[in-house]
Amino acid sequence: MTGLLAGLDGGKLLRHVLGAVLITFLMTSLIVGLELVATQTGLSLRPRYHIVLYCVVVVALGSAAVFALVERSWRLPMLVGVVLAALLLVPLLTGNLDSDLAFLLPFPVAPLNWLALFLPAFILMRAGQLAYASARPPAAAARRRELSRTGKLISMGLGLLLILAAFAFPVSPWGSRQLVDILTIVLIYIMLGWGLNIVVGLAGLLDLGYVAFYAVGAYSYALLSEYFGWSFWVCLPLAGLFAASFGIVLGFPVLRLRGDYLAIVTLGFGEIIRVVLINWYEFTGGPDGIGGIPRPSFFGLPFQANAPKGGGETFASFFGLSFDPYHRIAFLYYVILVLALFTNWFTIRIRKLPIGRAWEALREDEIACRALGLNPTNVKLAAFGIGAMFAGFAGSFFAARQGFISPESFVFIESAVILSIVVLGGLGSQLGIVFSAAILIGLPEFFRELEDYRMLAFGLVMVLIMIWKPTGLVSHRDPTIRLHPRGDGR
Amino acid sequence: MTPLLTVEHLTMRFGGLVAVDDVSFTAEQSQITSIIGPNGAGKTTMFNCLTGFYQPTTGQLTLAGERGDFLLERLDGHRIVRDAGVARTFQNIRLFTGMSVLENLMVAQHTEQMRASGWSMKGLLGLPSYRRAEEEAVHLARSWLDRINLTDKADWPAGALAYGDQRRLEIARAMCTKPVLLCLDEPAAGLNHTESHELNDLLRWIKEIHGIGILLIEHDMSVVMGISDKIVVLDYGKKIAEGTPAEIRDDPRVIKAYLGEPEEEDLPDIVAADLDLDPGAR
């Protein structure tokens, strides 16, 4: 046992794990530990001890492993991996499929289940290895390459080409309804990825509840239009503002925490917002969601077949076109394209401002930041708030596009997908996020016919990218300001 | 004249351990005050109290600089730097290793830059007033880079610099916050002979040209004896001596703290070697 803990401060480990366990216990007992059941006499709450217990055990083991990784003791993470695997395997591979964990291994045949277990395990190990590498100071960070002059030109050219192609696409011969629709979804995730990149990639705050702000944006528009009849274009900035305020209000108590504590608590907040949306039936419609959300208009011209009731023009009649639903789809595509490009422009620009540099500095060393007179809480809040604002914009667009929203669209897996996009793209890289969003969102949408196997393919792609490019698709960092023009003085 | 920094009855306890025990001393403007002592004497802990990383158990820390009077133990860590003007470096260098050398110096000017960028609004719009402020910041950074001979490497990641360069960069970064008191935690650690000579020159230059007070923790006696105006000696958290370099090198309590109970005859040579004296002086 002592050999296992070699080089570890046992007391520190214990405090670390107990802290994580306490937070997990408090949050899970509220969120997943209670089940609302309908009985003959009415609704009642039923405690789900085993889920709480399970979460606590997993978090305890996980945070012990992370701690050991950071403190560079290799044996403990191994042991924890074995215990976790055993915890998963024993009930499931013995065929007890009614357990609460059955969803983890959904396949009827054992080999597929083994595969499904193997893949996430592999990803986890790889992630652990990366975390270990990044916990090693200077050398690793310094090796982050800078682009050469030609590399820079190529990536700028590529970016410009992509933007031009994106604008031309719907009117080009290839622009079909299905394709434009898929691209619209990809663009939503690109925008979300760019927004989350501010929080995770630049400021280095691990936010696992980003989807909450997406939900706030979506519900802001849906509710404002339902209760006040305001149009999309009025609600869009308001939705961003609401989401940003939520980010700041939630961030204030949370941002004092670090690393995995922050991750756990943001995850919890994400779930709390969803649970509130489900349960506040009178206001949000609960699980039924909100329908009939109006679509955005083109400077007041709606996209519909017949003129609106009060008279007036539609988009088609105004431009002397015959009505075609493709107009609306293409228009939505352009709206999200412009929103996403705005996000990109904003991020690139703010990175070069003092606040952007402060974010990156904070990611590298919070203590040094304090010693330079930066107020870490404010700097983090700014990142949290601005990241949330873009999620809010994206959310209100999502509501307008779908015409119907319900809490089901804002589950934890969405946060995880957005985070994967950012991480796979190469933390902090704008172009990388485009590629990884295209791969992670676009490909599965294309292969919808494959149904459940999509998720398997999703995992496979993640693993392949992790092996092929462990630091993400595009990983280099250009200084935000240079003393010497590129190419000399080095 | 009131001293720049007055430390009165500073005590810092960690559970049962008294890391700093009722220490009082003063540090003057335009002077280098060195703090020496064996390993674990509580030097770094004292810095951490001064710069707000630890809340002292008891004691009063008064800073009377040109920005006004401050009670440091009542300020938050970041405000000690921003408002009172106490900058510091760390025993184990803490640069932003992935960011460029120039960026490190720009982050140090965050407070002013933030204001100039109108909390990012002016900056986003690219207004000329912000661009001017940014140019000024680059100008200040550049003058420091020229001083520490790192102008050529301004766009390198800070982590790629040689060790001695990183030490000097950290000092320049602290100076870019425009402090009235600069606290250096073992800046000569790991430097070779030439480098520590350069460091001496740099510190003297800062003291004379910028007229600020410098608090210096140092083990390298050639640095300490060469440039200090005053030396404070700590041992097991207690102040055991205070005075000019000449007074300190002859103080029997200091010699004892460094070498344990002396064997009268063969002592002087060893002491001399450690304190970098010439043996004839005794």
Ligand SMILES: Nc1ncnc2c1ncn2[C@@H]1O[C@H](COP(=O)(O)OP(=O)(O)OP(=O)(O)O)[C@@H](O)[C@H]1O
């Ligand atoms: N956060 C802390 N918690 C508990 N004890 C601490 C803490 N920080 C320092 N100490 C203890 O206080 C004492 C003084 O440590 P300090 O780091 O100030 O010494 P130092 O004089 O800087 O030594 P060195 O020359 O090795 O840098 C040591 O015994 C150390 O173990």
Ligand SMILES: [Mg+2]
């Ligand atoms: Mg020390």
